[in-house]
Amino acid sequence: MSAGKLYVVGTPIGNLEDITLRALKILRNVDLILAEDTRRALKLLNHYRISKPLDSFHEHSSEKKVNKILSKLLEGKHIALISDAGMPVISDPGSSLVKKCRENNIEVDIIPGPSAVLTAIAASGFNGSKFTFIGFIPRDKKRRRLLRQFKDYHGLLIFFENPERLQKTFKDILSILGNVEIFIAREMTKKHQEFFYGNIENAINHFKNNIKGEITVILNLSNNSNTQSQ
CATH class of the missing domain: 3.40.1010.10 (Tetrapyrrole methylase, N-terminal domain)
Structure with missing residues (x-):
């Protein structure tokens, strides 16, 4: 057989x-x-x-x-x-x-079929020739430790995040990587699909209220200069 x-x-x-x-x-x-x-x-x-x-x-x-x-x-x-x-x-x-x-x-x-990572890249307008996907970003100290590894990285950093932890993640990014460009895709292909483009400070303000759904985040570190937000 x-x-x-x-x-x-x-x-x-x-x-x-x-x-x-x-x-x-x-x-x-x-x-x-x-x-x-x-x-x-x-x-x-x-x-x-x-x-x-x-x-x-x-x-x-x-x-x-x-x-x-x-x-x-x-x-x-x-x-x-x-x-x-x-x-x-x-x-x-x-x-x-x-x-x-x-x-x-x-x-x-x-x-082969749909991929949240590739769909988000296509929607972002960022150059997708170089990117790193890290899955679900870890919490707290582990998250900050991981972000520090990308201080000198030039490319796209892509991850999934839980809505309840989004603000904490934004603040860690701002503190460690600076006010970088960001693209956020929420509830892709669904009825309440939302695409957001801006910088980290914009994102902190835009998503200050409670949100729901599946979230894919893309940080554009292609021109990363590690300029910290003042």
């Missing part, structure tokens, strides 16, 4: 219509779909009337769970891996499973 195949499938970051025909075909034909959050996955699958066995796979999944999935693949099952939104593995779980497949000569196929 030949082994099955793992499909890493990109799904919409917001608008459910942002999915490829190939992705839908794969999701309809696999034996099992692994999802970071099965409740969120069901919204997408129900929208396209796809009914398949669904199991959870997230950052807390055990080695035992990975081996169980691997066994199914070795038995010839075809499995799709999706995340809550966007491309799996990019600041999302999945790398451990992909690595295990490589080690066991199980074929891995990528079905």
